[in-house]
Amino acid sequence: MDNIQEHLTILKDVLVKEFRAIQVLNEITKEERLVLTSNDICGLLILEEHKEAVLDEMSQLNDRRRLVVRQLAELVGLKNQSPTLANVLDEIDNEYCDRLKRLHEGIVALSGGIRNITFSNRALAKEGLVRVDAVQSFLLDLFQPLAN
Numbered sequence: 001m002d003n004i005q006e007h008l009t010i011l012k013d014v015l016v017k018e019f020r021a022i023q024v025l026n027e028i029t030k031e032e033r034l035v036l037t038s039n040d041i042c043g044l045l046i047l048e049e050h051k052e053a054v055l056d057e058m059s060q061l062n063d064r065r066r067l068v069v070r071q072l073a074e075l076v077g078l079k080n081q082s083p084t085l086a087n088v089l090d091e092i093d094n095e096y097c098d099r100l101k102r103l104h105e106g107i108v109a110l111s112g113g114i115r116n117i118t119f120s121n122r123a124l125a126k127e128g129l130v131r132v133d134a135v136q137s138f139l140l141d142l143f144q145p146l147a148n
Contacts, residue, residue: 007072008096011085014065015103021058022110028054029117036124 028051035043065085073083076091085104089097 004072004075004092007068007075008092008100011065011068011072012096012100012103014061014068015100015107018058018061018065019103019107019110021054021061022107022114025051025054025058026110026114026117029114029121032121033117033124036121036128039128 028047032044032047032051035047069083069085069088072088072092073080076088078087078091080087086101089101
C-alpha cells in the first residue's frame with residue numbers, strides 16, 4: 001500500500017500544479033478579453049506569449065498525470081487500457097482520494113469556464129478583424145482613381 005500512497009502523493013502534487021496553472025490560464029483569458037475590447041495589439045501579443053508558456057506547462061503536467069494514473073491502475077489491478085483518474089480513485093476509495101477527486105473537479109470546472117470565455121474572445125477577435133478589413137477597404141477606396 002505504501003507504493004500506492006507514494007503514487008497518490010505524486011498525483012496530488014501534479015493535480016495541485018495543474019490547478020494553479022489553470023488558474024493562471026483563467027486570468028490570462030480574462031485579460032485577453034480586456035485587451036481585445038481595447039484593441040491593444042501589443043498587450044495581446046504579450047498575453048499570447050505568456051499563454052503559450054502556461055499551455056506548454058499544462059501539457060507536461062497532463063502527460064505526467066496520465067503516467068501516474070496508468071501506474072496506479074497497474075498497482076490496483078485495473079486491466080483497462082486507458083484508465084481514467086476517476087476509475088483509479090474509485091478502486092482505492094479513501095478520504096485522500098476524495099480530496100483528489102474534488103481537486104480534479106475544480107480543474108474541470110475552471111476548464112469549462114475558460115472554454116466559455118475563449119469562445120467569447122474568439123468572437124471579439126473576429127469582430128475586430130471585420131473592422132480592420134472594413135477600414136482597409138475604405139482606405140484603399142480613397143486612393144483609387146475616380147472613374148470618368
